[in-house]
Amino acid sequence: MSNMRSLTFDAIIIGGGGSGMRAALELAKSGKKTAVLTKVFPTRSHTVSAQGGITCAIASSDPDDDWRWHMYDTVKGGDYITDQEAAEYMCSEGPKAVFELEHMGLPFSRFDNGRIYQRPFGGQSKDFGKGGQAARTCAAADRTGHALLHTLYQNNLKNNTTFLNEWYAVDLVKNANGDVVGCIAMDIETGELVHVKSKATVLATGGSGRIYSSTTNALINTGDGIGMALRAGIPMQDMEMWQFHPTGIYGAGVLVTEGCRGEGGYLVNKDGERFMERYAPNAKDLAGRDVVARSMVLEILEGRGCGENGDHVYLKLDHLGEEVLGKRLPGIVELAKTFAHVDPAKEPIPVVPTCHYMMGGVATNVHGQAIAQDGDGNDQIVNGLYAVGEAACVSVHGANRLGGNSLLDLVVFGRAAGMFIEQALNEGVDYLEASEDDIDTAMRRVNRWNESEGGESVPELKRALQEIMQSDFGVFREEDNMQKGVQQLAELRERIANAYLPDKSNAFNTARVEALELDNLMEVAEATAIAALERKESRGAHSRYDYPDRDDANWLKHSMYFPLEKRLGQRDVNFAPKTVDMFEPKVRTY
Amino acid sequence: MSMLQVSLYRYNPETDSAPYMEEFQIDTQDRDIMVLDVLHMAKEQDSGLAFRRSCREGVCGSDGMNMNGKNGLACITPLSEVVKKGKLTLRPLPGLPVIRDLVVDMSLFYKQYERIQPYLQNDNPEPAIERLQSPEDRDKLDGLYECILCACCSTSCPSFWWNPDKFVGPAGLLQAYRFLADSRDEATQERLAELEDPFSVFRCRGIMNCVAVCPKGLNPTRAIGKIREMLLANAT
Amino acid sequence: MVTNITNLGRSGLSDWLLQRASAIVLALYSLFLVGYLLFSPGLDYAAWSGLFAQTWMRIFSLLAFVSLAAHAWVGLWTVTTDYIKPTGIRVAAQSIIILAIFVFLVWGIQVLWGA
Numbered sequence: 010m011s012n013m014r015s016l017t018f019d020a021i022i023i024g025g026g027g028s029g030m031r032a033a034l035e036l037a038k039s040g041k042k043t044a045v046l047t048k049v050f051p052t053r054s055h056t057v058s059a060q061g062g063i064t065c066a067i068a069s070s071d072p073d074d075d076w077r078w079h080m081y082d083t084v085k086g087g088d089y090i091t092d093q094e095a096a097e098y099m100c101s102e103g104p105k106a107v108f109e110l111e112h113m114g115l116p117f118s119r120f121d122n123g124r125i126y127q128r129p130f131g132g133q134s135k136d137f138g139k140g141g142q143a144a145r146t147c148a149a150a151d152r153t154g155h156a157l158l159h160t161l162y163q164n165n166l167k168n169n170t171t172f173l174n175e176w177y178a179v180d181l182v183k184n185a186n187g188d189v190v191g192c193i194a195m196d197i198e199t200g201e202l203v204h205v206k207s208k209a210t211v212l213a214t215g216g217s218g219r220i221y222s223s224t225t226n227a228l229i230n231t232g233d234g235i236g237m238a239l240r241a242g243i244p245m246q247d248m249e250m251w252q253f254h255p256t257g258i259y260g261a262g263v264l265v266t267e268g269c270r271g272e273g274g275y276l277v278n279k280d281g282e283r284f285m286e287r288y289a290p291n292a293k294d295l296a297g298r299d300v301v302a303r304s305m306v307l308e309i310l311e312g313r314g315c316g317e318n319g320d321h322v323y324l325k326l327d328h329l330g331e332e333v334l335g336k337r338l339p340g341i342v343e344l345a346k347t348f349a350h351v352d353p354a355k356e357p358i359p360v361v362p363t364c365h366y367m368m369g370g371v372a373t374n375v376h377g378q379a380i381a382q383d384g385d386g387n388d389q390i391v392n393g394l395y396a397v398g399e400a401a402c403v404s405v406h407g408a409n410r411l412g413g414n415s416l417l418d419l420v421v422f423g424r425a426a427g428m429f430i431e432q433a434l435n436e437g438v439d440y441l442e443a444s445e446d447d448i449d450t451a452m453r454r455v456n457r458w459n460e461s462e463g464g465e466s467v468p469e470l471k472r473a474l475q476e477i478m479q480s481d482f483g484v485f486r487e488e489d490n491m492q493k494g495v496q497q498l499a500e501l502r503e504r505i506a507n508a509y510l511p512d513k514s515n516a517f518n519t520a521r522v523e524a525l526e527l528d529n530l531m532e533v534a535e536a537t538a539i540a541a542l543e544r545k546e547s548r549g550a551h552s553r554y555d556y557p558d559r560d561d562a563n564w565l566k567h568s569m570y571f572p573l574e575k576r577l578g579q580r581d582v583n584f585a586p587k588t589v590d591m592f593e594p595k596v597r598t599y
Numbered sequence: 600m601s602m603l604q605v606s607l608y609r610y611n612p613e614t615d616s617a618p619y620m621e622e623f624q625i626d627t628q629d630r631d632i633m634v635l636d637v638l639h640m641a642k643e644q645d646s647g648l649a650f651r652r653s654c655r656e657g658v659c660g661s662d663g664m665n666m667n668g669k670n671g672l673a674c675i676t677p678l679s680e681v682v683k684k685g686k687l688t689l690r691p692l693p694g695l696p697v698i699r700d701l702v703v704d705m706s707l708f709y710k711q712y713e714r715i716q717p718y719l720q721n722d723n724p725e726p727a728i729e730r731l732q733s734p735e736d737r738d739k740l741d742g743l744y745e746c747i748l749c750a751c752c753s754t755s756c757p758s759f760w761w762n763p764d765k766f767v768g769p770a771g772l773l774q775a776y777r778f779l780a781d782s783r784d785e786a787t788q789e790r791l792a793e794l795e796d797p798f799s800v801f802r803c804r805g806i807m808n809c810v811a812v813c814p815k816g817l818n819p820t821r822a823i824g825k826i827r828e829m830l831l832a833n834a835t
Numbered sequence: 836m837v838t839n840i841t842n843l844g845r846s847g848l849s850d851w852l853l854q855r856a857s858a859i860v861l862a863l864y865s866l867f868l869v870g871y872l873l874f875s876p877g878l879d880y881a882a883w884s885g886l887f888a889q890t891w892m893r894i895f896s897l898l899a900f901v902s903l904a905a906h907a908w909v910g911l912w913t914v915t916t917d918y919i920k921p922t923g924i925r926v927a928a929q930s931i932i933i934l935a936i937f938v939f940l941v942w943g944i945q946v947l948w949g950a
Contacts, residue, residue: 049651050705052748053659067728104728111729114719114783116737116744123731149744155658156744163718198698227654263656344656347675468643512647516612517699520646761917765837794847796837797913801847830848 013448014203018044018171020430021191021207023178023234025051027059027154027419028398028426029213030161030170032377035427037168041434044171046178046194046205048229048522051162055215055227056419059154060340061130061268062146063110063420064413065103069120070127070144071135076100077589078135079145083414086132086297087368087407088549088559089594090247090567092583095403098375099414099421101588106420107147115160117149118337128337129271130412131295132599142295144271146413151266151340157416176203177522178233180451181210181241181394184441188392189241189379191443193451197522200515202455204448208438209395209430212238212371212379213423216399217533219526221364221483222475225257225264234400236529238371239536239572240454243391244381246402246567246580248533249541249551250368252410253484255301257363259321261348264365265341265358267412270294272337274326276305277357278313284322289599296599299409299550302362306484309361316359323357330354362484366415367533368406368550369540371396372569372580375403377426382569386578393440395430397422404567408549457506458524464509467524474501474527478534482541487554491542498535505531536570543577544568561594603627603682605637608690610697611647618697620688627678634666634673634681634689638701650701657814660749664701665690670751670812692754694763707763708750708770715767715775715793720786736782743777743822745815746770752809752819758802765798769809769819772800776822779829791826791833800826841929843908854909857902864899893947900943904936 020036022029025047036043045051066076080100084091111117111125118126125147133143149156165172175197182191182204191206217232218224239245255276256265270276275294278284288304289296296304305322314320326334326341331354334342338353345353371394372380379394398419405418481494505527512520546560547553566579584591602624610618623641635652642648650673651661657675664673666681667688681687695703721730753759753768767775775794778784794800800823809819844850875882886892911932919925 049653049659049661050709050748053651053653053661055654055659057659057747058654058656108725108727108729112719112721112725114778114781116740116781117729119732119734119737121734123733125729150741152658152745155747159744166713167716167718227659229653261656340658347657347677466643466646468646510646514611514613514647517649517702518647519649520642758917797839797842797847797850798837798916799847801851802913827848827851831852834848 014201015206016044016203017206018042019207019434020209020211021046021205022211022213023047023192024054024213024215024398024400025049025172025174026054026213026215026398027056027158027161027416028423029211030158030165031420031423032211032213032397032427032430033170034161034165034168035424036431037165037170039431041431044173045165046173046176048175048177048197048233050174051172052159053229054158055230056154056158056416058225058227058264059157059416060151060264060266061271062128062148062153062413063107063157063416064130064133064146064411065107065417066100066145067104067107067125067127067147069124069147074135074143074145076103078137078143079103080586080589081137081592082132082134083405083411084407084592085138085595085597086409086411087405088409088597089407089565089592090404090548090582091407092404093586093591094583095375095405097586097589098425099405099417102421102425103417106417106424110157110160110420113160113164115149115156117147117156128268129295131267131270131292131301132297132411133295142292146268146271148268150336151268151338154416157420177525178214178237179455179525181237182443182447182451183241184443184447186392186441188440189394190440192237193448193455195455198517200518200521202452206443208393208434208440210393211377211426211430212394212396212400213398214400216367217530218364218367220475220478220530220534220537222472222479223257223262224364225254225262226364231526232367232529232533233526234396235370235536236532238379238394238396239532242573243371243379243394244572244578245369245536245570246372247369247404247408247540248536248570249544249568250408250549251364251482251537252298252366252368252550253302253362254365255298255305255362256324256358256360257365258344258348259316259359259361262363263344263348264363265324265344265360266338267298269324269326269338269341272333273329274324276301276360277323277325278308279315279319280313282313284308284313292599297409297597298412299552300599302484303552305362321359321361324360325357326353327355327357366410367399368402368404368408368410370400370402372567373397373401373403375422375425376429377401377422378429382578382580388580393438395426397426402567408551454528455525458510458521459513461509464507465504467508467510467520467527470501470505470508471527471530474498474530474534477501478537482538485552485554486541488542491538495538495542498538502531502535532572535575536572539575540568540570540577565594601627601629601685603637603678604686605641606686606688607641607648607700609700611699631677631679634676634678634687635662637678637687638673638689649699658747660747663692663749663751663754665693670755672749672751672814675814692750694754694760695750705750708753708768711753711763711767711771712748712774715771715778716786716790717774717778719778719781719784721783722785730783732782739780739782740777742817743773743780746773746777746817747815749814751812751814755808755812757806757808758804762798762802766802767794767799769803769823772803772826773817773819773822776826779826788833791830794826795830795834800830841926842912843905850909853905857906860898860902861906864895867895887947896947897944900940900947904940907936908933
């Protein structure tokens with residue numbers, strides 16, 4: 010394909026959500042030739058759906074708050090496979106990043122003294138778990154993600170960032186040395202394929218909740234960055250760790266923020282009992298999300314679920330009063346009316362644990378550099394490739410992310426990657442150019458779809474994939490089902506390899522985009538399934554009936570999924586923060 | 600079994616010389632689903648059907664379209680709200696060039712948004728913490744910052760249809776006022792100077808189509824009135 | 836920034852203000868005339884021309900004529916810029932309109948003060 014147009018940038022950022030735009034902002038300010046390549050207009054990215062807030066020890070609600078307490082919560086919340094150096098970096102740099110957002114104009118809600126409003130969220134404590142519930146989540150009503158994403162887009166406009174809007178990254182381009190030197194991308198509007206060359210390629214492609222049939226995630230969350238990296242042979246870390254958010258609206262899957270419980274709402278079963286008091290006597294409804302989600306499933310399985318089929322529970326908010334709901338949770342009131350047909354000021358909202366967040370992703374250091382392993386299992390930087398946000402596994406969330414930590418992750422590590430790339434470019438990087446063969450390799454799958462002449466349809470296969478993941482890799486997991494699931498996924502991979510794209514037109518062909526997304530869903534699903542099957546313990550969000558206990562002797566480790574051999578290895582967790590003593594793994598109770 | 604008759608605006612620039620309406624029969628199983636669900640069902644019948652969608656919960660602003668004559672978001676519009684006599688007609692947002700089917704070229708809309716300098720401007724040295732803002736001052740931003748840039752308002756506004764290159768339109772003006780109203784912003788004079796020509800703000804005739812269609816319940820007409828008040832106070 | 840040279844006040848704000856101020860004058864003038872006609876049942880030429888012979892009525896009428904001219908120019912300028920996209924035709928239309936307004940205004944003044 011030598012007649013293909015090429016574009017050259019110092020840095021290309023794939024994904025226009027919070028982390029991508031935060032990285033882009035840093036690079037745009039530095040004057041580096043940067044572009045954000047995004048398959049949707051930036052403010053349509055999934056960050057926009059974040060509701061409750063951004064957790065950070067800015068010492069507003071409590072002047073004595075300390076980032077070390079936040080770090081402790083984060084490490085404990087992640088069930089001790091959180092990398093402590095990364096958590097230290099995020100929690101200590103966090104305030105700077107949050108104040109920057111405020112200076113950029115983010116319309117945070119306020120306390121009477123004019124400081125940023127903070128609300129309690131799950132898993133938050135003072136004084137290393139000994140001082141009771143903290144209120145550490147900075148909020149713009151219940152539209153924090155929307156406010157954050159728009160603020161970042163606005164400031165990128167201010168700094169003249171180049172946007173390739175409605176462009177779809179198809180695959181990474183690697184040179185003969187295995188360095189990532191750009192990607193093949195498609196301008197969706199015209200269908201033109203373009204070779205985008207860059208010295209730094211940043212995956213900011215977000216999560217992949219759409220591998221499950223029931224998810225809070227946007228329809229665009231198809232794990233495009235993960236899929237591209239896996240096809241390029243790059244291993245994935247902790248892919249078995251999927252967070253199920255306790256409060257997805259029953260039936261619709263739409264998210265209801267943890268902030269509801271932070272503001273005083275609570276869950277009840279069919280008897281009207283506030284059941285979390287039994288499972289987490291101290292934190293109650295504000296225990297870790299994995300704990301609350303499991304408790305809800307147990308209530309349902311033990312026959313105390315609500316509704317005709319007893320398959321959900323209720324989130325009670327009516328006691329908060331219309332004023333608090335209108336002021337602090339206006340978006341939730343709207344969503345509940347639209348998708349659950351209830352007015353939360355009068356009736357409880359039916360909720361059920363719903364796939365929400367991918368803790369795993371491309372292993373990176375705090376600078377966003379992608380990490381693979383050499384033959385001896387030592388960390389090895391992948392030249393030219395970076396990952397930030399949900400697509401990355403830095404790993405600050407370990408086995409279970411705390412509410413409000415995702416937005417902080419986006420801005421802290423987006424910013425960090427931007428700063429590091431600027432420095433690296435200043436020092437000079439020089440990679441071998443990609444050859445025609447390298448480019449052809451990256452073109453292979455889009456060519457496959459374009460040449461397909463028959464076979465199964467994309468929506469049909471996507472549904473099949475989602476059903477496998479939903480039934481065999483949900484909140485509770487178990488060997489036999491997972492074996493079966495892995496087997497079915499292997500068969501599905503064959504079917505997808507022979508699937509059919511009927512519409513070969515060029516102008517805004519969304520069918521082609523969805524076909525390409527299906528390949529990525531497949532990669533993510535298989536990585537998840539194999540990692541879940543192989544991690545023979547229960548930790549954080551990964552909960553097995555057959556291995557109900559945490560096994561620190563064998564599994565106080567990250568998992569590393571190697572796509573070429575479909576093998577699960579391990580990687581050491583970082584227990585070496587730079588300025589504080591490390592937190593020893595302890596039994597995790599709330 | 601009741602079939603919903605859906606009439607869809609179709610246009611593929613590669614194969615069609617002109618746009619046309621195509622009829623689809625959709626089996627809704629009598630459920631009150633969202634218009635977006637109907638579109639997904641239609642796309643299973645014809646994978647070539649093009650429309651934008653992302654969050655499917657009314658916060659990303661991707662799927663603004665014209666449903667039985669009224670602009671709105673497909674993902675939060677239940678059939679019971681729009682379907683008349685068992686029939687649903689879906690067209691792209693009016694007034695913008697169509698790229699394909701329900702997908703419009705929003706460049707002009709975004710250009711007007713960019714023109715109002717939609718970012719906080721404050722050249723004072725940044726404090727070590729956040730800039731303080733009283734809850735009362737923060738309340739002034741409510742009803743403004745929530746805009747999702749879906750373009751439902753601007754594309755239902757005749758003034759924007761006639762002068763999309765010169766009239767900022769309701770969405771852009773709502774954001775212009777969002778920054779004028781922000782106690783932290785210091786570019787009030789510059790912002791007002793950019794808006795006092797006969798088109799940018801003053802092409803608004805106050806017919807309030809924007810208010811009638813805003814899926815987030817915002818009120819651009821009121822914001823435009825506030826801008827006019829500020830311009831007047833500033834110049835007299 | 837959008838620039839224009841053919842609108843009346845060179846600024847949207849002054850046009851807008853002028854449009855509203857002139858509307859008030861026209862409303863008052865219309866109300867006065869309607870009221871005068873209603874409350875003068877046996878109106879004849881002498882009374883009618885007597886009314887317009889008074890200086891205050893002439894000033895009031897002149898104010899109304901000038902307001903009408905301004906109001907018409909601002910309004911019709913808006914209409915031409917909304918609906919007439921080819922520049923040549925638009926400028927021609929605007930020229931005809933402005934000429935007509937000018938003629939009507941001078942004619943009105945002549946009728947009013949010329950007698």
